[in-house]
Amino acid sequence: MARVGGLLVYLRTMAIFALAWYGLSLLVGSRLLLPSPLLVLDAVRQSALDGELLRNAGISLLRLVLAVAVAALTAIPLGIAMGLSRAWRDAFDLLVEMLRPVAGIAWIPLALFIFGIGSRLPIFIMFYSAFFPLVIGTAAGVRNVDARLLAASATMGVTGVTRIRHVVLPAALPAIMVSLRLAVAASWTAVVAAELVGAPSGLGYAIEYYRSMLATPTVMAFIAMIGVLGFLTDAGLRALEARLMPWAKDIRP
Amino acid sequence: MRTLRQLALPLALIVLWEILVALSGSPRAPRPSTTALKAVEMLADGTLLAALATSLGRVFGGFVLATLLAVPLGLAMGTLPVVERNLDPLVESFRPIAAIAILPLVILWIGTGNLAAVTIVAYAAFFPILINTIAGVKRIDRSLIRAARTMGISPLTRLRTVVLPAALPSILVGMRIGLGIAWTAIIAAELAVGAKAGTSGGIGQMMFVFYAYSIQLSGIVVCMAAVGLVAMLLDRGLRALLARAFPWSHP
Numbered sequence: 001m002a003r004v005g006g007l008l009v010y011l012r013t014m015a016i017f018a019l020a021w022y023g024l025s026l027l028v029g030s031r032l033l034l035p036s037p038l039l040v041l042d043a044v045r046q047s048a049l050d051g052e053l054l055r056n057a058g059i060s061l062l063r064l065v066l067a068v069a070v071a072a073l074t075a076i077p078l079g080i081a082m083g084l085s086r087a088w089r090d091a092f093d094l095l096v097e098m099l100r101p102v103a104g105i106a107w108i109p110l111a112l113f114i115f116g117i118g119s120r121l122p123i124f125i126m127f128y129s130a131f132f133p134l135v136i137g138t139a140a141g142v143r144n145v146d147a148r149l150l151a152a153s154a155t156m157g158v159t160g161v162t163r164i165r166h167v168v169l170p171a172a173l174p175a176i177m178v179s180l181r182l183a184v185a186a187s188w189t190a191v192v193a194a195e196l197v198g199a200p201s202g203l204g205y206a207i208e209y210y211r212s213m214l215a216t217p218t219v220m221a222f223i224a225m226i227g228v229l230g231f232l233t234d235a236g237l238r239a240l241e242a243r244l245m246p247w248a249k250d251i252r253p
Numbered sequence: 254m255r256t257l258r259q260l261a262l263p264l265a266l267i268v269l270w271e272i273l274v275a276l277s278g279s280p281r282a283p284r285p286s287t288t289a290l291k292a293v294e295m296l297a298d299g300t301l302l303a304a305l306a307t308s309l310g311r312v313f314g315g316f317v318l319a320t321l322l323a324v325p326l327g328l329a330m331g332t333l334p335v336v337e338r339n340l341d342p343l344v345e346s347f348r349p350i351a352a353i354a355i356l357p358l359v360i361l362w363i364g365t366g367n368l369a370a371v372t373i374v375a376y377a378a379f380f381p382i383l384i385n386t387i388a389g390v391k392r393i394d395r396s397l398i399r400a401a402r403t404m405g406i407s408p409l410t411r412l413r414t415v416v417l418p419a420a421l422p423s424i425l426v427g428m429r430i431g432l433g434i435a436w437t438a439i440i441a442a443e444l445a446v447g448a449k450a451g452t453s454g455g456i457g458q459m460m461f462v463f464y465a466y467s468i469q470l471s472g473i474v475v476c477m478a479a480v481g482l483v484a485m486l487l488d489r490g491l492r493a494l495l496a497r498a499f500p501w502s503h504p
């Protein structure tokens with residue numbers, strides 16, 4: 001019942017928003033400056049039909065998955081090592097703290113020089129943006145693992161990789177999942193800028209391309225697609241989180 | 254001894270970088286040594302500081318605007334369930350859209366000047382501040398509100414003397430996150446405008462100009478270092494400032 005009520009409120013708000021937008025678009029009277037919601041819906045339909053919308057969304061999503069996967073495979077082990085061992089922390093802390101404040105987006109010009117225009121540039125920028133939240137979150141999560149758990153497992157002769165797999169990783173998982181969500185969000189923000197400047201395909205490229213063609217309704221359709229996909233990836237990760245560790249409800253922000 | 258261990262890896266990488274570029278023989282590739290010289294040159298002729306000042310001015314303008322809009326709205330949404338229920342769908346619909354994605358529309362509506370830059374920054378900083386303000390208000394101990402109500406304090410006074418101070422730590426966290434995002438957004442915006450639509454000024458465009466028009470790319474690395482340094486200083490500075498102004502909160 002509460003859900004139905006929530007849906008109704010949602011629809012009402014969005015309907016009022018669409019009406020206000022429609023009214024404003026009539027007032028402005030220019031489909032270049034402010035196309036009506038109907039025109040944008042039509043643009044969504046058309047770019048869905050000719051496959052442009054899904055093709056570019058698929059390309060951007062594939063880049064996201066690749067970049068985040070590489071980031072997770074490198075950053076999580078490094079974070080675990082930094083969380084567990086002082087030597088690793090000493091070795092990498094300064095480097096991480098030096099590179100982390102340099103936004104991934106600030107690498108775009110240098111990456112243009114190194115990689116040129118293509119898929120490698122957005123993937124690198126997205127990897128870089130995802131890497132640091134993951135390293136820092138994992139290291140903090142591992143350091144916060146209850147010392148008694150580590151002591152108990154050591155007493156029982158559980159050490160090395162076994163200890164990491166069966167004690168450290170499960171205990172730090174909630175923190176790692178939170179940082180994964182931050183990493184995906186950061187990565188998804190970076191994709192638009194990276195593709196806008198340095199890729200021949202993807203959602204960021206499409207937005208810029210249709211802007212230069214002065215096709216404002218299509219630009220808005222692609223912007224909406226970015227929002228929808230950003231929302232869906234986060235919702236997916238939330239669901240994964242709830243599935244993986246139903247006990248950690250209170251740790252989630 | 255420990256400092257040595259901490260410095261070892263960054264120093265080794267810098268040396269490796271110098272050697273690799275020297276071996277590659279690429280005339281455009283930046284090296285640590287040329288970068289250091291370029292940094293001195295850019296600091297001496299004032300171009301770096303001028304570009305940073307342009308970008309920082311836009312960030313502060315947008316950040317102040319975002320704070321002025323997001324904090325009152327967040328207080329309203331946090332205290333009045335009716336407001337929250339009705340506005341939440343809009344907030345949740347626009348929040349996943351990154352500021353840089355709306356750049357084409359902003360260019361269309363406002364152009365590529367300072368006002369457009371401030372708009373992008375304000376949009377970027379708005380959502381973290383709003384979300385954290387709402388969360389901060391909702392986390393307030395109910396008994397505080399009830400006590401204030403029992404004592405017959407009017408809603409507006411209650412907001413100012415009970416709700417706002419109690420929600421402040423969370424609001425400040427939102428402001429810190431928002432400032433960080435704003436700084437990234439302005440660089441992305443200046444870079445994109447510089448690359449696609451002409452001049453924009455600021456550190457972001459400066460980087461793109463180095464990429465597109467110079468023979469030696471060490472200027473880009475100087476700009477990147479400046480971007481990182483400013484990001485760090487903004488975060489530390491805001492934290493120190495807020496800790497000073499509101500000693501009871503820990504952002």
